[in-house]
Amino acid sequence: xxxxxxxxxxxxxxxxxxxxxxxxxxxxxxxxxxxxxxxxxxxxxxxxxxxxxxxxxxxxxxxxxxxxxxxxxxxxxxxxxxxxxxxxxxxxxxxxxxxxxxxxxxxxxxxxxxxxxxxxxxxxxxxxxxxxxxxxxxxxxxxxxxxxxxxxxxxxxxxxxxxxxxxxxxxxxxxxxxxxxxxxxxxxxxxxxxxxxxxxxxxxxxxxxxxxxxxxxxxxxxxxxxxxxxxxxxxxxxxxxxxxxxxxxxxxxxxxxxxxxxxxxxxxxxxxxxxxxxxxxxxxxxxxxxxxxxxxxxxxxxxxxxxxxxxxxxxxxxxxxxxxxxxxxxxxxxxxxxxxxxxxxxxxxxxxxxxxxxxxxx
Amino acid sequence: xxxxxxxxxxxxxxxxxxxxxxxxxxxxxxxxxxxxxxxxxxxxxxxxxxxxxxxxxxxxxxxxxxxxxxxxxxxxxxxxxxxxxxxxxxxxxxxxxxxxxxxxxxxxxxxxxxxxxxxxxxxxxxxxxxxxxxxxxxxxxxxxxxxxxxxxxxxxxxxxxxxxxxxxxxxxxxxxxxxxxxxxxxxxxxxxxxxxxxxxxxxxxxxxxxxxxxxxxxxxxxxxxxxxxxxxxxxxxxxxxxxxxxxxxxxxxxxxxxxxxxxxxxxxxxxxxxxxxxxxxxxxxxxxxxxxxxxxxxxxxxxxxxxxxxxxxxxxxxxxxxxxxxxxxxxxxxxxxxxxxxxxxxxxxxxxxxxxxxxxxx
Numbered sequence: 001x002x003x004x005x006x007x008x009x010x011x012x013x014x015x016x017x018x019x020x021x022x023x024x025x026x027x028x029x030x031x032x033x034x035x036x037x038x039x040x041x042x043x044x045x046x047x048x049x050x051x052x053x054x055x056x057x058x059x060x061x062x063x064x065x066x067x068x069x070x071x072x073x074x075x076x077x078x079x080x081x082x083x084x085x086x087x088x089x090x091x092x093x094x095x096x097x098x099x100x101x102x103x104x105x106x107x108x109x110x111x112x113x114x115x116x117x118x119x120x121x122x123x124x125x126x127x128x129x130x131x132x133x134x135x136x137x138x139x140x141x142x143x144x145x146x147x148x149x150x151x152x153x154x155x156x157x158x159x160x161x162x163x164x165x166x167x168x169x170x171x172x173x174x175x176x177x178x179x180x181x182x183x184x185x186x187x188x189x190x191x192x193x194x195x196x197x198x199x200x201x202x203x204x205x206x207x208x209x210x211x212x213x214x215x216x217x218x219x220x221x222x223x224x225x226x227x228x229x230x231x232x233x234x235x236x237x238x239x240x241x242x243x244x245x246x247x248x249x250x251x252x253x254x255x256x257x258x259x260x261x262x263x264x265x266x267x268x269x270x271x272x273x274x275x276x277x278x279x280x281x282x283x284x285x286x287x288x289x290x291x292x293x294x295x296x297x298x299x300x301x302x303x304x305x306x307x308x309x310x311x312x313x314x315x316x317x318x319x320x321x322x323x324x325x326x327x328x329x330x331x332x333x334x335x336x337x338x339x340x341x342x343x344x345x346x347x348x349x350x351x352x353x354x355x356x357x358x359x360x361x362x
Numbered sequence: 363x364x365x366x367x368x369x370x371x372x373x374x375x376x377x378x379x380x381x382x383x384x385x386x387x388x389x390x391x392x393x394x395x396x397x398x399x400x401x402x403x404x405x406x407x408x409x410x411x412x413x414x415x416x417x418x419x420x421x422x423x424x425x426x427x428x429x430x431x432x433x434x435x436x437x438x439x440x441x442x443x444x445x446x447x448x449x450x451x452x453x454x455x456x457x458x459x460x461x462x463x464x465x466x467x468x469x470x471x472x473x474x475x476x477x478x479x480x481x482x483x484x485x486x487x488x489x490x491x492x493x494x495x496x497x498x499x500x501x502x503x504x505x506x507x508x509x510x511x512x513x514x515x516x517x518x519x520x521x522x523x524x525x526x527x528x529x530x531x532x533x534x535x536x537x538x539x540x541x542x543x544x545x546x547x548x549x550x551x552x553x554x555x556x557x558x559x560x561x562x563x564x565x566x567x568x569x570x571x572x573x574x575x576x577x578x579x580x581x582x583x584x585x586x587x588x589x590x591x592x593x594x595x596x597x598x599x600x601x602x603x604x605x606x607x608x609x610x611x612x613x614x615x616x617x618x619x620x621x622x623x624x625x626x627x628x629x630x631x632x633x634x635x636x637x638x639x640x641x642x643x644x645x646x647x648x649x650x651x652x653x654x655x656x657x658x659x660x661x662x663x664x665x666x667x668x669x670x671x672x673x674x675x676x677x678x679x680x681x682x683x684x685x686x687x688x689x690x691x692x693x694x695x696x697x698x699x700x701x702x703x704x705x706x707x708x709x710x711x712x713x714x715x716x717x718x719x720x721x722x723x724x
Contacts, residue, residue, distance in 0.1 A: 025671060029678035031659065054646070054671040061647055062667050070663045284416070285423055297393065301432045305424050309387060309416040316391035319678050 001341050004232050004253045008074040008126035008169065010066060013041035015232055015253035016341075018244065018334045019076060020261060020327055024049045025059070025069045028261050029319040030327070032071045038296070038324065039331045042074040042126075044256045047119050048083035052102050052109075056122040064124030076256070077125035079116045079158075079174075081132045082202070082236075093133065095150070113157040121165050129200060130158040132174040137207040144178040145186075151176050152190035159194050170197035172234060178203060179212050181219035188223055198254070199224070200234040205243075205257075214246060221250035241270070241333055241357065245350050248337065260330045264322035267311045270329040272353070276362040278322070283308045291362075296328035297321075363703050366594050366615045370436040370488035370531065372428060375403035377594055377615035378703075380606065380696045381438060382623060382689055386411045387421070387431045390623050391681040392689070394433045400658070400686065401693045404436040404488075406618045409481050410445035414464050414471075418484035426486030438618070439487035441478045441520075441536075443494045444564070444598075455495065457512070475519040483527050491562060492520040494536040499569040506540040507548075513538050514552035521556050532559035534596060540565055541574050543581035550585055560616070561586070562596040567605075567619075576608060583612035603632070603695055603719065607712050610699065622692045626684035629673045632691040634715070636722035640684070645670045658690035659683075 004015030020027050020035070023046040027035060035043065045065055050056060062068045065075055084091055084100050091100035097112030116131035132151040135144055155173050162171045173191035177183030191199060201220060204213055217235070224233060234254035235247050244255055260270065267278040271291040276283075278290075286304035294300075298307070298321040310318035333353075340349030366377030382389045382397070385408040389397060397405065407427055412418060424430045427437055446453055446462050453462035459474030478493035494513040497506055517535050524533045535553035539545030553561060563582060566575055579597070586595060596616035597609050606617055622632065629640040633653040638645075640652075648666035656662075660669070660683040672680035695715075702711030 024675045024677060025668070026677050026679045029682070031679065031682060032663075033659070053675060054667070058647055058667070062649060062665060068665070068668050068671075070668075285420055287424060297395070301394075303424060303430070305416070305420070306387070306430050306432075309430075313386045313415060315386060315388050316678065316681050317388045317393065320391070320393060320682065 001249075001344075001346050003338060003341050006074075006232060008042075010072060010074045010126055011041075013074070014338055016244070016248050016334065016337060017041050017254055018330050019044045019254065019256040020330070021046075021256055021258045022069070022071075022075075024053070025065060027323075027327075028265070029323045032069065034297075034324060035071065035327075036073075038328045039335070040073070040327065042076060043071060045075050045077045045123065045125060046080075046083065047077050047116060047123070048080035050077075050123060051080060051111075051119050052104055056119040060122035060124070064122075066124060074126040075123075076127035077120045077123055077129065078236075079129040079131040080111055080119070081116070081129075081174075082134045084111055085134045093150075095153075097131075113154040114161040117158050117161040117165065121162075121168055125169060127170045127172060127198070128162065129172050130155040130174055130196075132176060132202055134176065134202050134206070135178060137178070137203075139178060141178070141180055141183070144176070144180060144183055148176045148183055148187040148190075152187065152194075155191055155196075156194050159196070172196055172198040172200050174200045174202040174236070175220065176203050177220075179208060179216045181216060181223070184216065184220040185223045188220070188227075192227065192229070196231065198232045198234055199229065200236050200254075201252070202236050204235060205237040205239055210243075213243075217247060217252075218250055221247075221252065225251060241330075242354060244333075245337070245353065248341075249346070249350065260326035261323050264326040265319050267318075267322065269322060270326050271362055272329075272333075272356055273359060273362045274357050278304065278308050278311050280308075290325050291329070294325065294328065294332070296325050298325040298328075363611075363706075363708050365700060365703050368436075368594060370404075372434060372436045372488050373403075375436070376700055378606070378610050378696065378699060379403050379616055380692050381406045381616065381618040382692070383408075383618055383620045384431070384433075384437075385620075386415070387427060389685075389689075390627070391685045392623075394431065396659075396686060397433065397689075398435070400690045401697070402435070402689065404438060405433060407437050407439045407485065407487060408442070408445065409439050409478060409485070410442035412439075412485060413442060413473075413481050414466055418481040422484035422486070426484075428486060436488040437485075438489035439482045439485055439491065440598075441491040441493040442473055442481070443478070443491075443536075444496050446473055447496045455512075457515075459493075475516040476523040479520050479523040479527065483524075483530055487531060489532045489534060489560070490524065490530075491534050492517040492536055492558075494538060494564055496538065496564050496568070497540060499540070499565075501540060503540070503542055503545070506538070506542060506545055510538045510545055510549040510552075514549065514556075517553055517558075518556050521558070534558055534560040534562050536562045536564040536598070537582065538565050539582075541570060541578045543578060543585070546578065546582040547585045550582070550589075554589065554591070558593065560594045560596055561591065562598050562616075563614070564598050566597060567599040567601055572605075575605075579609060579614075580612055583609075583614065587613060603692075604716060606695075607699070607715065610703075611708070611712065622688035623685055626688040627681050629680075629684065631684060632688050633724055634691075634695075634718055635724050636719050638724040640666065640670050640673050642670075652687050653691070656687065656690065656694070658687050660687040660690075
């Protein structure tokens with residue numbers, strides 16, 4: 001096992017890396033100065049949301065997404081594909097692109113591979129994703145096969161548009177194929193033929209059982225390994241620490257997920273001794289910090305009793321302090337994970353982490 | 363005109379001072395480290411809210427309000443009187459105290475002058491307020507007269523309980539009497555006879571027209587001046603910058619109000635050129651900071667366009683950044699105000715401020 005390294009115009013960082021999600025031009029509740037303090041290396045922005053509001057042309061006029069949101073580190077933007085396809089009854093898929101209605105006001109829009117790249121270019125992201133179709137879990141094999149072929153044709157159109165616009169930043173392809181290893185392999189090879197700066201695995205964490213995800217992931221990563229790809233592999237929308245540990249073992253280098261931030265807002269907090277729900281009555285007079293040994297602002301300054309009070313009172317500071325801790329937990333987890341790879345000690349780290357984490361003795 | 367100075371166990375500060383409101387053990391959306399950065403000198407906590415949730419006994423067990431919320435500066439707590447009386451149909455006033463039902467769960471409680479002091483003592487506040495009756499604006503003179511007599515008897519009981527518990531911190535009396543200067547004078551003299559560390563003016567900013575407030579305030583402050591009181595005078599629940607300017611001219615030294623924090627959450631922002639509503643369409647592509655020359659984190663790092671986007675998207679960061687700016691505006695306003703007194707230039711400051719502020723040319 002070995003670390004990776006990714007260079008962008010807004011900074012370089014070691015891999016594996018976890019990217020907090022900043023959907024609408026902000027990682028929810030976090031001033032960007034705090035993201036720096038938490039050792040966040042790169043964040044993710046959502047093309048679909050920013051296209052609808054405030055609009056990519058406005059963001060471009062304001063100097064791009066980095067300047068707009070005052071985050072001078074790297075940004076990866078998704079393609080809008082996943083969001084558009086999850087609109088279900090609100091969209092229609094064609095060879096040319098996808099017609100959909102905005103979840104905000106019902107207005108009609110038409111997203112194509114070219115427009116997705118144009119939007120991402122206006123946002124000025126460091127890593128851009130191709131526009132892909134992300135079929136629902138459980139789609140039949142015949143549909144998945146046709147879908148990945150469409151995704152490959154769109155990937156080629158994205159590459160052409162990205163090149164035409166000046167090859168700004170990096171462009172990643174997205175491997176689809178559902179839970180079928182042979183389809184995953186086919187998708188991978190079609191993308192390799194086009195050639196990308198990185199390869200993402202789409203269509204995971206969309207409702208499939210964990211064992212299916214693990215099996216397909218494993219089979220797909222074996223195909224990737226056998227082709228000696230040096231570009232980083234990115235598992236989109238994943239995930240929990242245990243999923244990251246599994247995927248890293250098989251070679252995945254990049255992750256993103258809303259769980260640290262979303263769970264924080266619901267009072268769900270991560271520690272190396274397992275997850276805790278701050279609303280539980282047992283914390284009512286608990287003077288301890290959330291997690292012993294954590295170096296975040298929340299743990300250094302506040303008790304579980306206070307954090308429970310803020311949560312139960314619906315106070316805004318609750319979102320802030322919980323998010324600070326959860327993001328710092330994910331960053332510390334990734335720091336430890338990278339160190340274990342450096343020290344050639346990953347298997348022990350993996351086992352020790354799970355052993356402590358699953359005790360749930362918070 | 364001259365400055366004042368107030369010493370507490372948690373720090374000293376010059377007067378006049380403005381106290382941001384931290385109702386439930388948090389100034390909404392603000393980590394206490396940011397309050398320090400904003401040059402906040404003292405905050406206010408609400409006895410009624412903290413009594414109901416999480417409960418003063420719990421706060422005491424956790425080391426007091428300062429430690430609980432990790433604010434090591436001075437705290438003033440109100441008596442709970444104002445909140446209880448604003449419950450209207452949910453309370454019953456007697457000589458002994460007030461029976462009321464919780465706005466949270468309808469549970470029945472009985473608040474007395476002694477219990478109010480006990481709660482404030484458990485919270486460990488630096489400045490405690492006597493339990494007073496705050497009659498509605500427009501109450502008839504006969505009722506107001508009886509009410510202020512009750513408030514005086516309660517003030518005496520508070521003083522006794524405060525002394526019995528060890529005279530912790532300072533204790534302020536509250537002058538009532540509605541819009542009748544003779545009643546205000548009577549209330550004042552009854553409180554002076556008991557003797558307090560400071561004198562608050564209650565029953566203002568409760569719906570009365572501005573001119574009535576100004577006239578009564580003026581008349582009351584003249585009575586206070588004629589008695590050569592050196593203890594600070596505190597105008598409760600006030601207010602807008604123009605109200606503060608007026609009151610300071612007549613000798614008021616302390617203020618609190620929810621407007622900087624509440625308006626911030628509604629997109630209402632203060633600048634020395636007047637108030638602005640960040641939701642206005644004209645800010646959609648405005649690259650300027652909220653206020654030119656402001657040294658707050660928000661103004662140093664973000665554009666009006668971004669702040670409008672956050673507000674329109676309902677993002678949590680909007681509350682944070684807007685609150686930072688509004689509190690910093692109030693702190694800068696008070697810094698400038700104190701400087702003008704130091705420089706014997708208050709009248710010019712007053713006129714210049716209003717001149718710029720009322721132009722509304724943001």
